[in-house]
Structures are given as C-alpha cells and as structure tokens.
Amino acid sequence: xLQDLRGSNRSHFQVSxxxxxxxxxxxxxxxxxxxxxxxxxxxxxxxxxxILTIIHQxxxxxxxxxxxxxxxxxxxxxxxxxIMPKILAILWFNAKAISLPECxxxxxxxxxxVATESSIFVFMAIxxxxxxxxxxxxxxxVTDSFVVKATVLMTIRNCLCSISVPVLAAxxxxxxxxxxEHCLCSNLGVTSLSCDDRKINSINQIFxxxxxxxxxxxxxxxxxxxxxxxxxxxxxxxxxxxALSTCISHLILILFFYSVIIVISITHSAGMKLPLIPVxxxxxxxxIPPALNPMVxxxxxxxxxxxxxxxxxxxxxx
Numbered sequence: 448x449l450q451d452l453r454g455s456n457r458s459h460f461q462v463s464x465x466x467x468x469x470x471x472x473x474x475x476x477x478x479x480x481x482x483x484x485x486x487x488x489x490x491x492x493x494x495x496x497x498i499l500t501i502i503h504q505x506x507x508x509x510x511x512x513x514x515x516x517x518x519x520x521x522x523x524x525x526x527x528x529x530i531m532p533k534i535l536a537i538l539w540f541n542a543k544a545i546s547l548p549e550c551x552x553x554x555x556x557x558x559x560x561v562a563t564e565s566s567i568f569v570f571m572a573i574x575x576x577x578x579x580x581x582x583x584x585x586x587x588x589v590t591d592s593f594v595v596k597a598t599v600l601m602t603i604r605n606c607l608c609s610i611s612v613p614v615l616a617a618x619x620x621x622x623x624x625x626x627x628e629h630c631l632c633s634n635l636g637v638t639s640l641s642c643d644d645r646k647i648n649s650i651n652q653i654f655x656x657x658x659x660x661x662x663x664x665x666x667x668x669x670x671x672x673x674x675x676x677x678x679x680x681x682x683x684x685x686x687x688x689x690a691l692s693t694c695i696s697h698l699i700l701i702l703f704f705y706s707v708i709i710v711i712s713i714t715h716s717a718g719m720k721l722p723l724i725p726v727x728x729x730x731x732x733x734x735i736p737p738a739l740n741p742m743v744x745x746x747x748x749x750x751x752x753x754x755x756x757x758x759x760x761x762x763x764x765x
Contacts, residue, residue, distance in 0.1 A: 461620075461621065461622060462547070462621035462622065462623075462624075462625040462640075463546070463547065464544050464545060464546050464547065464625065465544070465545050465546075465547065465550050465621075465625050465626075465627050465632070465637065465640075466543045466544055466545075466625055466626045466627065467533070467537055467543050467544075467545055467627050467629060467630060467631070467632070468543065468626055468627060468628050468629070469537050469538065469543070469629075469630055470630060470723055470726055470727060471628040471629075471722040471723050471726060472722065472723045473723060477538060478538045478539070480538065481535055481538035481539055484531065484534060484535065484538070484730070484734065485531075485535055487734045487735065487738050488527055488531040488535070488734060488738075490738040491523060491524065491527045491734060491737035491738040492524060492527070492528075494738060494741035494742055494745075495520035495521070495523050495524045495737065495740075495741050496520075496524075497741065497755070498516060498517070498520045498741040498744070498745065498751070499517055499520050499521070500758070501751060501754040501755055501758060502514075502516065502517050502754075503517075504754070504758065505750075505754040505757070507750065507754075508750060508751070508754060511574065511589045511590065511591065511593060511594045512571075512574055512589075513750075514591070514594045515567055515570060515571050515574065515594065515597075516744060516751075518567060518598060519564065519567045519571075519740060520740070520741060522560055522563050522564050522567065523564070523736065523737030523740055523741075524737065525556070525560050526557070526560035526561065526564065526733055526736075526737055527733065527734050527737040527738075529553060529556040529557055529560060529733075530553070530557065530630070530631045530730070530733050530734070531734060533545065533553070533630075533631065534630045534631065534730065537630060545632065547617070547621075550632040550637060551613035551616060551617050551632070552613070553631060553632045554612055554613045554616060554632045554633070554634055554637065555609055555610065555612065555613040557631065557632075557633075557733065558605075558609035558612050558634075558655075559605050559606055559609045561708075561733075562604075562605035562608065562609060562659045562660075563601055563602070563605045564704070564736070565659060565660055565663045565664075565704070565705075566601035566604070566605060566663060567601070568663065568667060568697070568700070568701055568704065569663045569666050569667055570597045570601070571697060572666065572667045572670040572671060572697070572701075573666070573670060574589055575670070575671075575674060575694055575697065576670040576671075576673055576674055577589055579674050579677055579678065579690050579694075580673055580674060580677040604659075605659070608655055608658065608659060609655070611651055611655070612634050612648075612651065612652070612655070615638075615647060615648050615651055616634060616637055616638050616648060619638055619641035619642075619643060619645060619648070620641055620642045620643045621640055621641055621642065622642040623640075623642060624640045625640060626640075627640065628722055628726070629726050629729070630726065630730050631729070631730065631733075633729060634648060634652055635648075635649070635652065656708075656712065660705070660708060664705055667701060671694065671698070674690075674694060678690045678691055692747075695747065696743045696744055696747035696748075699743060700736065700739065700740055700743060703735070703736065703739070704732075704736055707728055707731070707732040708732065710725075710728060711725050711728050711729055711732065714728070
C-alpha cells in the first residue's frame with residue numbers, strides 16, 4: 448500500500464535537498480571528531496602550501512619530479528577542501544542540509560580528485576622506473592614536455608570519466624527519503640535513496656573503479672616489479688639500497704591509498720552491519736593522504752629538506 452502511494456505521488460513530490468546525517472551510529476557524540484578532523488585539514492593545507500612554496504622558491508627544484516609533487520599538493524588541497532568544510536559545518540553548526548546540485552558537484556569533484564591522485568602516482572612510478580632502469584635515457588624521456596603532456600592526459604581522462612557519476616545520479620528519482628547516513632555525497636550513499644532502479648549507477652561505479660583504479664594500480668605494480676628486478680641485478684649493495692630508498696615513500700603512500708579504496712569497496716559490497724566503518728574510512732581516505740603526502744616526501748627527500756631548512760633560516764634572519 449505504501450509503495451503504491453509513493454508510486455502515485457512521484458510526480459507530485461520531489462526531494463529538493465539531502466540531509467547529511469554525519470557518522471552513522473554515533474550522532475550523539477560525533478562532534479568530538481571535529482577537532483582531529485580540523486587539525487588534519489589544517490595540516491593538509493599548511494603542509495601542501497609549504498611544499499608548493501619551497502618548490503616555487505628553489506630554482507634547483509624546478510625539475511619534472513618536483514613538478515609532479517607540486518601537482519599532487521594542489522590535488523590534495525582540492526580533495527580535502529571539497530569535503531572538510533562541509534563536514535566541519537555538520538559537526539559544529541549542525542548544517543546538514545545540502546542542495547541536490549551541490550551534492551552532485553561534490554560527488555563529481557571527489558571522483559575527479561581521487562582519480563587524479565591515482566594518475567599522479569602512476570606517472571611518479573613511471574618516473575622512478577625510467578630513473579632507475581633507464582638512467583641514460585632519463586634526460587630525453589622525462590622532460591618538462593613530458594610533465595605537461597601527462598598533466599593534460601590525466602586531466603582529460605579523469606574529468607571525462609568522472610562526469611558519468613553525477614549525471615547518472617541526477618537521473619534517479621528521489622521522491623521520498625532524503626537522509627544520507629554519511630558526511631559527504633558518496634555515489635552509493637546518494638543513489639541508495641532513489642525510488643527507482645539504481646543498477647546502472649552500481650555498474651558504472653564498478654566499471655570506473657576497474658578502468659581507472661584497476662589500470663593505474665596495474666601499471667604501478669608492473670613498474671615497481673621491473674624496478675625491483677633491475678635493482679636486484681646491481682652488484683653494489685649500496686647502490687641497490689639507495690635505489691630502493693627513493694621508492695619507499697612512494698610505496699607507503701600507494702599502499703595506504705589503494706588499500707583503503709579496496710577496503711571501502713569490500714565493506715560496501717558486503718553490506719556490513721557496521722556502516723560507521725566504510726563512512727569513517729571514506730572520510731579519512733580523503734583527508735589523511737593530503738596531510739601525509741607532503742610530510743612523507745619531505746622527510747624522505749634530501750632536496751626538499753634542504754629547501755625547507757633554507758626557507759626557515761631566511762625567515763628567521765628576516
């Protein structure tokens with residue numbers, strides 16, 4: 448009876464906004480999470496701005512590898528800013544309402560930034576492969592032109608592929624429920640509220656995951672397998688250790704980035720009884736890498752550390 452009533456009223460009632468409820472199961476005390484999340488957000492902004500400033504000021508860092516780091520810093524700030532202001536508004540001011548256009552725009556931005564970060568990891572893996580396995584050809588392959596072409600390619604791919612997510616979500620009929628048990632407009636969280644069949648949305652999500660993340664991860668695995676094979680052939684243990692040390696920071700970030708995506712996908716598809724876990728992981732996945740990336744690279748990169756020390760010495764003297 449309720450279904451028939453809803454079906455007959457679809458043309459008379461349409462949801463005009465969504466309500467982001469926050470973290471499911473802990474609504475009564477979720478505001479306590481605002482402090483660590485705010486600190487992570489400020490750390491992400493501050494650390495990435497610092498990385499960009501160092502790269503801009505130091506002429507010695509105007510190289511392809513550092514250009515990719517600069518692009519990664521901008522993408523990280525964009526990803527964190529796409530979600531964190533709204534999450535903090537929910538936790539601090541109970542501002543849970545979000546219009547449909549804003550929700551779909553956030554959905555698109557999240558997919559774009561996450562896919563672009565994945566693409567940057569790919570090109571950084573290719574960079575390391577060329578530097579370690581093809582050192583004599585490095586100057587002719589990894590050039591400023593290579594960085595420009597790589598940036599244009601990943602921007603076009605990710606912007607075009609991601610647009611299908613909000614477009615398909617906007618075509619669903621939201622005629623009754625509008626409360627999303629999430630802090631952000633995730634594709635599955637939003638489309639689960641629709642009154643019609645959302646199978647096409649789920650298929651598209653899986654297709655994009657394999658086409659973007661799957662291919663990217665495959666290229667990264669192959670690149671590092673070839674790097675490991677090349678390093679093991681080196682006669683000098685010191686040279687092998689130095690070559691591997693340059694890849695450790697990258698591998699740490701890749702491990703966290705892709706493992707969380709896999710865990711989120713599994714928990715969603717398995718229909719877990721603890722919805723807080725995928726929601727919390729989803730939020731942390733969009734804020735921890737932006738905060739972690741610049742620190743890991745700065746700690747592992749001698750040139751960045753020198754640039755950081757030089758900049759602070761100049762500031763202190765000034």
